[in-house]
Amino acid sequence: MKAVRVALLGCGTVGREVVRLLDEQADELAARVGAPVELVGIAVRRPHKHTDVPAHLLTTDVSGLVNRPDVDVVVEVIGGIDPVRGLLLDALKAGRGVVTANKALLAEDGATLAEAADASGADLYYEASVAGAIPLLRPLRESLAGDKITRVAGIVNGTTNYILSAMTAAGAGYREALDEATELGYAEADPTADVDGFDAQSKAAILASLAFHTRVTAADVYCEGISAVTAADIAAADAVGCTVKLLAICERVPGVDGPDSVSARVYPAMIPNTHPLASVDEAYNAVFVEAEAAGQLMFYGQGAGGAPTASAILGDLVAVARNRVGGGRGAKESLYASLPVQPMGETPTRYHISLEVDDRAGVLATIAGLFAQHRVSIATVRQDLAALDFVPGASTGRGARLVIVTHTAPDAALAATVTALGELDEVLGVDRVLRVENLGRPVSALGVA
Template identity: 55%
Template sequence: MTPGTPPIRVAVLGAGTVGAEVAARLLEHGDEFASRIGAPVVLAGVAVRDLDAPRTPALPRELLTTDIENLVLGANIVVELIGGVEDARRAVLLALESGADVVTGNKALLATHGPELFAAAERVGAQLNYEAAVAGAIPIIRPLRDSLAGDHVLRILGIVNGTTNFVLDRMDEHGDDFAGALATATRLGYAEADPTGDVSGADAAQKAAILAGLAFHTTVPLEAVAVEGIERVTADQVRAGRAAGYVVKLLAICERLTGPDGTEGVSARVHPALLPRSHPLAAVRGANNAVFVQSEAAGDLMFYGAGAGGRQTASAVLGDLVSVARRHVVGGPGLVPQPAGADLPVLDPGVVRTRYQITLSVRDEPGVLARLAGIVAEHGVSIETVEQSRASDDGTASLIIGTHAAPEAALSATVEALGAAAEVESVAGVLRIEGLERGDAA
């Protein structure tokens, strides 16, 4: 570090679990960060809503402020960790327009207003980094943005929500039903008091939009991500999957596709799916996250680790901070990792090819299976496996049909037709099957 090098002033917005950890580590390890960056690092302040709220770790009161605007305007780098969308958007735009670089872990902000923020950063030559926005401590943004920039990413399968992975893991390993597994997750702190954003798939959808944009160099609007949560996954489905050699996971899936007219496009979706237990993602347990990338040249890559937690997410934030701060020392234009270049269309989810496992409650009568097989065939779908349970006292039996790969639209129409059949009492559940050889499942 050259003597007399001016300090880099850092403003932290938000002092929740992650923000307080980031601020505390900057104070505790300031000399170490300075040696890596090549300049002193000064924590200019921490913006909070309540000066008196308890925080862990504790922060010096003199660093706390409720005046976001003045704090932002006096900083070289702004770390946005306040969460939400609109307040965060205003703060980030203020920072970028003032010429400050920004580090954020706000997935909702980027999924909703990413193009606007990237454009603002590009106008002034500022940096906008967001490694912590997807999968916590796992380095996945930089590999997609930098390491694989010269490759052709084909597909991403991601377990990117720790709450849902914990719930489904409990259902698989302990036989819990959904409500029991979620109650355990809440009691142990893996689920929020209101877990709707997690179990509905909304959180994973925001991350899928970000990953798809980076992987395919195209803007993928959040509303274009097809989403299905885990609320309807039953213990019976999990047990049946386990018996057949599968595990149920909530997957964020981003892939390149060719549409019916030959047009190349992309798809992003989130839904629970059956994965073969031989697949690397099947071994991701508890609240951990993992992202499995398939690319043309590099082949299959997997990134695994803690997807949440104050210290873990702070690690990703501080990694971005060091990278951003180095530019202030060595100079050069800002790095704006916006999803751009290919401008591929986002294709209708109906063109995606996958497999279904359909669980039906059917009348226990002769000829039922043949009639239902005819309905499936009428929709251009072929049956791969059939499993039937013994009849129950009410005269019904459980029938589990596994299909070969087919377009999502055809499979969805098949389920609707089966549900309307006189022989079918109810459609007990539908799960997609993913992670098989690419030619069959994508």
């Protein structure tokens, strides 16, 4: 059989593993595909630095490699938006299959790539863009195509999960845990994309698009990172039997008087220690998928790293190569639902609020009245037994600490309530505010179902 000829764009940590696996597993890949899979070129910026790959494959002419007439499949592991977008569009328009791990590009402008693929009949595969080696996107797109998915939620960024795990296990502060993650190679020199939630935001957009047959971009996903999480937040969660995780949550929200909508958000939240996601530590990823017929499914494994990501890329490459050999084509983009995206302010959520108040009669009634004014129901109130002595601003010189957990309410109402609390004379300070998620399970640790 005629070989399936592959061009590789980028040869960093992931790219080197792709080259290695293509070489070591050449015979098995040929047997699975039905034809040899031949690497014909690798585009890099500085060829002299890549002494561990065959020199005759290296080129700095990335556009020339993409547009070579003998190339069948383009594998992209460069990352970023431009010039990669133009390169992949060139490949797709020419009918070449594309395999990419580029979550940022897919979340920002996946629509343009999908439209180009549909127009030419080319394959566009991107399993490696979310959760590394974990087979997640293909089950959403194919295995669960006969079911109705209602929620996809989980931990999709290994760096932030390592940091929060270290803070939980050792009582470390955020900066100390970040330094440790950087030293061990879990965090980049510039960790902004991870710790500010942008990496998870892109992945959430991809997950929501596939799960709900609706085009969702990164701009549609509400995003908060973990840089404001403190050791005190971790301790507060532990006190009520919870742990803090950075969650990506994508939900199909039933419509009341209109169509369903899609909610997609990323933020740190408290989850009960009894939930399986609470035990996912270090740099691992785990995602729960809930569907009407299948129920709850959990996907767990290494969400990043050269070899795991390369594994997902080769899985896609085999699928694309098989289609080339057999004359078939993979699943096209599914957008039939086209559901509206629910604004974060309308999204139901719950808060865990810790605040210092003036230790005198009537304060609790005033605070409860403020919650009622904003139509937010209080689920539990806990007061620390020990009063805070010599608190500035307290009428008696003493303060007390209240911990309030709310029932579900629109996020905008909860945010307005927290703002109003800070303006009360009786409130000396709002210490900590964290969202609470039960992810379909009772939050028994907080005394609320």
